[in-house]
Amino acid sequence: MTIELTRRHLLGASLAVAATATVMPKPVLAQEPVTLKLSAVFSEQDIRASMVKMFADELKDGFKVEPFYGGTLFKQGTELVALQRGNLQMGNIAPQDISKQVPEWSVLTSAYLFRDATHVRTFFASELGAEFKKMAEEKAGVHILGPTYFGARQVGLKPEKKISTPADLAGVKLRMPGGDAWQFLGEAIGANPVPMAYAEVYTGLQTGAIDGQDNPLPNVKNMKFYEVMSQIVMTSHLIGYDLLTISADVWNGLSAEQQAKIQAAADKAMKWSEDQHIAQEAKLVEEFKAAGLQVYTPDLEAFRKFANEKYLGSDLAKSWPEGILEKVAAL
Numbered sequence: 590m591t592i593e594l595t596r597r598h599l600l601g602a603s604l605a606v607a608a609t610a611t612v613m614p615k616p617v618l619a620q621e622p623v624t625l626k627l628s629a630v631f632s633e634q635d636i637r638a639s640m641v642k643m644f645a646d647e648l649k650d651g652f653k654v655e656p657f658y659g660g661t662l663f664k665q666g667t668e669l670v671a672l673q674r675g676n677l678q679m680g681n682i683a684p685q686d687i688s689k690q691v692p693e694w695s696v697l698t699s700a701y702l703f704r705d706a707t708h709v710r711t712f713f714a715s716e717l718g719a720e721f722k723k724m725a726e727e728k729a730g731v732h733i734l735g736p737t738y739f740g741a742r743q744v745g746l747k748p749e750k751k752i753s754t755p756a757d758l759a760g761v762k763l764r765m766p767g768g769d770a771w772q773f774l775g776e777a778i779g780a781n782p783v784p785m786a787y788a789e790v791y792t793g794l795q796t797g798a799i800d801g802q803d804n805p806l807p808n809v810k811n812m813k814f815y816e817v818m819s820q821i822v823m824t825s826h827l828i829g830y831d832l833l834t835i836s837a838d839v840w841n842g843l844s845a846e847q848q849a850k851i852q853a854a855a856d857k858a859m860k861w862s863e864d865q866h867i868a869q870e871a872k873l874v875e876e877f878k879a880a881g882l883q884v885y886t887p888d889l890e891a892f893r894k895f896a897n898e899k900y901l902g903s904d905l906a907k908s909w910p911e912g913i914l915e916k917v918a919a920l
Contacts, residue, residue, distance in 0.1 A: 622653040623847070625835070627679040630665040630787070633658045634811060636869070637681065637737055640862035644833075647854035651847065654679075665787070666768065672836045673730045679835045681737055685770040687832070691728045692908035694721065698770045699905070700777045700896035702917060703828040706738040706863050711920050732840040734855040736830040738863040740805020740870055744778070744822040745814055747794050747801060752822045753887050755779025755895040764790050764802040773905065775803070777896040778826050791817060805829045806873040807866055820883035823874075824892055833859060 625648075631637050638658055645654035657663075663671045668680035669687065688694040696702065703709045712718045713736050722733045744752065744763065752758060755778055763780035765771045766787070775782025783799050793799040794817040802814060803826070809815050833855055840848065878884050900906055 620651075622651055623843070624653045624655060625678040625839075626662070627654055627656045627681070628660075628662045628668045628671065628677055629656065629658055629681040630660040631658060631681070631739075632811065635739075636807065636862055636865045637739060639865075640737065640858045641681075643861060644854050644858040647857060648850065651850070665766075669729065669731065672834065675836070675838065677836070678839050679833070680731075681831045681833055682731075683766075683831050685766075685768055687725050687729055687731070688770055689768070691724055692905075693724060693910060695770060695905045696909040696913050696917075697721065698774070698827075699900050700774055700826045701893045702914070705741070705828060706830075706867060708920065709736050709738060709828055709830050710860075710863070712917060715920055717916055717920070726837050730837045731834040732837045734833040734835060734852060735859050737833050737859055738828070738830045738866055740807050740829050740866050741825040742803045742805055742827040742829050743809075744780075744803050744824050744826075745801055745809055745818045746820050746822065747797070747818055749819045749883070752820075754891040757887075762798075762800045764793060764799045770905075773899075773903065774827060777899040778803075778824060778892060779895060787812075790814060794818060803827075805866070806870050806877070809877075810869075810873055815877055815880060815882060818882060820885075821877060823884065823886040825889070826892060826896065 627641060629637065629641070635658075638656070641654070641656045645652075645656070648654060663677060663680075665683075666686055668677060668682045669690070671677035672680055672682075684694060684697045688698050703712065713722070713733070726732050744758070746752070746761070748761075750757065750761075758779035759781075761780045762783050763775050764785045765775040765782040767784040772782045772784065780801075785793055785799060790799070790802050791812060791814060794802065794814065801818070803824075804812075804814065806821070809818075809821070815821075835851070843851070874884055
């Protein structure tokens, strides 16, 4: 009798424990933040480094953005391959790098295509821009969040020769980044392009290895190129922008909510950076004049005409979508 009661008691207790176990909620494990390593060639002092910080702060709940500046993680021009191989999650990469793999993109690297920063942003937000972004995702494996404007490129020279038209740049050794698209850009404004690493430009100007360089004014300030130049010719031959990108594999592995959060953070940070660059460009014109440099605008129509003829007569234009110049101009 006692044994039977004890057995019944134990059996009831076991069932009660089992029942309790089935209804008690399981402990919720904290989800690990998604790590996004981001590679950029600009320095930590660059406005765009502050842009990345703003982007990271907006994503601090759910994501961990790890930025690497100055090409310390991946050298300029190698970020795209790193994204494709899964060695990198995000990069601020040049459209010229995409054009190496997607020939149609070379039109987006051509001189005088875009009028200003707003035009660039409008293009990438348009249906036409969506087509190019889709092209990059399908053929290069990267999802583009948007353009990161860093200033219109201007010609800075050590010689005091006055430049009015592209003919005046004939024989001028103008440093341009390496790569066919960049070198052709130098030819398209009439100069003799010379490939040289960004970090070597100051010394190149100082020693006479090059006569000049082309960069947006904020870069000229950051790198102190103005110390070894006599003039800045406001050619505005290329609206400088890179692209904030994320690996397509990483992007497609995120939820719609996560994607929306990243895009919103990117939009906010990129617009802030754009505004900062525009304000600094206007300020630097006066600052460089005060420092003794000649700063003036040449015959821009002559430069546009010369560049347009060079591009349309090149092999690059053969890959351009029909009517693309007119479509971009109409935006």
